[in-house]
Amino acid sequence: MRSREEYLAAWSEWHGGTGTASPLVRGWLSIAYALARPIAGLPPAVATALGVVVAAAAIVPAAAGGAWLIAAGLLIGLSGLVDSIDGALAIGTGRASQRGFVLDSVADRLTEAAYAAALWAAGAPGWLAVAFGALCWLPDYLRARAGQAGIDRTGPLSVWERPTRVAMAGMTLGGAGVVAGLGHADLVVLAGTGVGAALGAVGTVQLGLWFRGVLAGPEASGRAPGPGGS
Structure with missing residues (x-):
C-alpha cells in the first residue's frame, strides 16, 4: 500500500490534476485511505458494487418514512464512504486502471440516481428529485x-x-427522520432536496464558465472535437 501522500498525489493525477489541498477533499480522501489500508487485498470492484447496493438499499427505509429516514440517511453516507474506499484500494495499491476508472464513474452515477429516488420516496416532489439527480x-x-x-x-x-x-442527500434524509415525530419531515426533505438542486445549478455554472474560458483561449486552438463533437 502506498503512503498517504503518495496516494493523494496519484489520486490527483488520475483526476486530471485536481488539487487535494482543500480540507474537505483531503479529509474525505484521508478517511477513505485509512479505511482501505486494512483491506488492501480486497478487489476494488467489490467495493464499487457494494457502494451501489448500499445506496439502492436506502430507498426502502426512505419510503417507510418516520424514524426510518435516519437509517436511510446513514445508508447514503455509508454508500459514499464505500465508494471512496474502492478508489483508495485501486490507487493506493497500484491497481488503478482505465477500465476501473470508467466503472467507478458509472457506479457513481447509479448511486446518485438512488439518492434522488430515496429523496422522492421520502416525499420530495418528483420533478425536484429528478432535478437533484440530473444536477448530480x-x-x-x-x-x-x-x-x-x-x-x-x-x-x-x-x-x-x-x-x-x-x-446533502444523507443529511436531508437523516434530518427528516430526526424531526419526523414533530411532523416536519416533509418540509426538511423538500428544503434539503431544493438546496441540493440549487447547489448543483451553481456548481454546473461554475464549471461551465471555467470550461468556456479554457475552450475559448489560445491553448484550445487546433484541437479537434472528440467523437460526436460538432
Missing part, C-alpha cells in the same frame, strides 16, 4: 465532454462535488 450528473458530464474536446484538466472544485452530494 451534469457537472461530471461537462468534465467528460471537455476531456473529449482536448481539455486535460478537470477544472476547479465546485460547490457540488461528490462529497457534497453525498452529505
Whole structure:
C-alpha cells in the first residue's frame, strides 16, 4: 500500500490534476485511505458494487418514512464512504486502471440516481428529485465532454462535488427522520432536496464558465472535437 501522500498525489493525477489541498477533499480522501489500508487485498470492484447496493438499499427505509429516514440517511453516507474506499484500494495499491476508472464513474452515477429516488420516496416532489439527480450528473458530464474536446484538466472544485452530494442527500434524509415525530419531515426533505438542486445549478455554472474560458483561449486552438463533437 502506498503512503498517504503518495496516494493523494496519484489520486490527483488520475483526476486530471485536481488539487487535494482543500480540507474537505483531503479529509474525505484521508478517511477513505485509512479505511482501505486494512483491506488492501480486497478487489476494488467489490467495493464499487457494494457502494451501489448500499445506496439502492436506502430507498426502502426512505419510503417507510418516520424514524426510518435516519437509517436511510446513514445508508447514503455509508454508500459514499464505500465508494471512496474502492478508489483508495485501486490507487493506493497500484491497481488503478482505465477500465476501473470508467466503472467507478458509472457506479457513481447509479448511486446518485438512488439518492434522488430515496429523496422522492421520502416525499420530495418528483420533478425536484429528478432535478437533484440530473444536477448530480451534469457537472461530471461537462468534465467528460471537455476531456473529449482536448481539455486535460478537470477544472476547479465546485460547490457540488461528490462529497457534497453525498452529505446533502444523507443529511436531508437523516434530518427528516430526526424531526419526523414533530411532523416536519416533509418540509426538511423538500428544503434539503431544493438546496441540493440549487447547489448543483451553481456548481454546473461554475464549471461551465471555467470550461468556456479554457475552450475559448489560445491553448484550445487546433484541437479537434472528440467523437460526436460538432
